[in-house]
Amino acid sequence: MTGTLLVLGASADQLFMIETARAMGLHVVAIDRNPDSPGFARANESAVVSTRDVPALVELADSLRAKGHRLLGVTTMGSDIPDVVAALAAHLGTPGPSTESARLATDKYAMKCRFRERGIPIPWFERIERAAELHAAVAARGLPLVLKPLDSSGSRGVFLLEPGCDLDALFARSIAYSRIGACLVEEYLPGPQISTETVLWRGRGVTPGFADRNYELLDRFRPQFMENGGWVPSTLDTAERQAVEDLVVRASLALDITDGVTKGDVVMTDEGPKMIELAARLSGGDFCESLVPLGTGVNYVEAAIRIAIGDTPDLDALTPRFERCVANRYFFVEPGRLRRIGGAESLRGEPWLAKLAFWYAAGDTIPPTRSHAERFGVFVVVGRNRDEVQARIDEVYRRVEIVVDRVAESRGVSAAGSGVGVAPTA
Ligand SMILES: Nc1ncnc2c1ncn2[C@@H]1O[C@H](COP(=O)(O)OP(=O)(O)OP(=O)(O)O)[C@@H](O)[C@H]1O
Ligand SMILES: [Mg+2]
Numbered sequence: 417m418t419g420t421l422l423v424l425g426a427s428a429d430q431l432f433m434i435e436t437a438r439a440m441g442l443h444v445v446a447i448d449r450n451p452d453s454p455g456f457a458r459a460n461e462s463a464v465v466s467t468r469d470v471p472a473l474v475e476l477a478d479s480l481r482a483k484g485h486r487l488l489g490v491t492t493m494g495s496d497i498p499d500v501v502a503a504l505a506a507h508l509g510t511p512g513p514s515t516e517s518a519r520l521a522t523d524k525y526a527m528k529c530r531f532r533e534r535g536i537p538i539p540w541f542e543r544i545e546r547a548a549e550l551h552a553a554v555a556a557r558g559l560p561l562v563l564k565p566l567d568s569s570g571s572r573g574v575f576l577l578e579p580g581c582d583l584d585a586l587f588a589r590s591i592a593y594s595r596i597g598a599c600l601v602e603e604y605l606p607g608p609q610i611s612t613e614t615v616l617w618r619g620r621g622v623t624p625g626f627a628d629r630n631y632e633l634l635d636r637f638r639p640q641f642m643e644n645g646g647w648v649p650s651t652l653d654t655a656e657r658q659a660v661e662d663l664v665v666r667a668s669l670a671l672d673i674t675d676g677v678t679k680g681d682v683v684m685t686d687e688g689p690k691m692i693e694l695a696a697r698l699s700g701g702d703f704c705e706s707l708v709p710l711g712t713g714v715n716y717v718e719a720a721i722r723i724a725i726g727d728t729p730d731l732d733a734l735t736p737r738f739e740r741c742v743a744n745r746y747f748f749v750e751p752g753r754l755r756r757i758g759g760a761e762s763l764r765g766e767p768w769l770a771k772l773a774f775w776y777a778a779g780d781t782i783p784p785t786r787s788h789a790e791r792f793g794v795f796v797v798v799g800r801n802r803d804e805v806q807a808r809i810d811e812v813y814r815r816v817e818i819v820v821d822r823v824a825e826s827r828g829v830s831a832a833g834s835g836v837g838v839a840p841t842a
């Protein structure tokens with residue numbers, strides 16, 4: 417039998433990784449607690465096990481070995497579980513993040529303390545557990561500030577605190593997302609926001625993933641931070657880009673990640689780039705699976721897999737092969753019951769539309785949007801430049817009609833015509 421790779425997660429987020437691993441000739445065992453995971457059909461084998469249940473994963477790995485599998489490694493994409501990857505890789509004796517790196521990467525406070533110790537530029541921050549501490553921080557520092565749970569993800573409970581906001585209510589909502597019952601309050605960093613993905617090997621890092629994040633919907637979701645996709649290529653100039661790349665490599669090394677992948681959230685401030693955070697994993701969604709391959713011709717998921725199985729990645733092959741403009745955008749829909757989605761089929765024939773997906777079907781209940789988890793759908797468009805891509809984004813929003821019945825009012829609301837239901841165009 418060829419070597420086997422364990423992929424943690426078999427949802428839409430991991431499809432690209434499962435397919436890339438198979439194209440590399442690996443035997444892929446996809447693992448997910450959801451028996452209907454779409455990735456199961458694409459993998460060689462599947463196992464219905466929670467990707468957070470380390471003892472069950474260890475048992476699964478042992479039984480695969482007993483059946484003759486040569487387990488080369490374990491990895492994931494999009495799922496923020498470096499602790500699980502670390503534990504399972506340690507059990508298998510294959511490469512993976514250390515337990516300490518995984519801890520630092522998933523505890524926003526421990527991470528910021530480490531960054532501060534190592535001289536990585538970051539916003540002022542403080543750990544708080546009670547509303548009174550938030551009031552004290554506001555009194556001392558003034559507004560705006562940012563409030564977030566210490567140990568969550570997907571922008572859950574991440575709020576921009578501005579004059580006039582209800583600090584007690586926002587604190588209660590934010591801390592509700594923290595398992596350990598703590599939040600971070602931070603200086604708000606103004607400036608363009610960048611997403612990066614860095615591949616590290618033996619302490620050398622290259623950053624093939626580099627996108628501008630799009631926050632045009634801040635006003636609609638205020639005080640909640642809600643990103644609406646991104647752009648490749650970035651509009652930062654070469655020197656700024658270099659400064660960001662240097663920073664994310666230093667930040668990765670500060671978390672002792674010398675071999676593997678990291679995903680950075682960076683703000684380009686007037687004082688230079690600063691780190692918001694660094695995740696010890698590949699992105700989910702479209703960044704490494706669509707924006708970068710379509711925009712530059714580079715697939716660094718393959719490099720990430722090579723590192724996970726102990727092969728040497730070719731970092732020099734991760735430089736852009738071409739430059740094309742690509743963007744992804746989301747649909748955010750008002751809560752209610754979905755009656756229908758119109759206009760999608762004719763759009764799918766457009767050569768510039770790389771992806772159009774909805775996570776709800778007619779009859780489904782649409783929950784209120786409180787985090788990235790409640791996004792309604794996504795699309796990816798390509799073009800020669802930002803103007804052309806923006807026009808196509810506008811066209812998708814115009815042509816897709818999402819009709820939601822508001823449950824309380826029980827009358828149809830046409831999303832496209834009224835602007836209710838789909839994300840407004842920029
Ligand atoms: N100090 C800050 N200054 C400016 N913007 C911030 C700050 N902290 C967070 N944000 C914005 O809010 C977003 C979410 O914050 P953060 O990354 O800390 O939380 P998260 O739950 O991990 O979310 P995500 O999964 O979107 O990264 C950031 O990507 C950034 O756009
Ligand atoms: Mg983040």
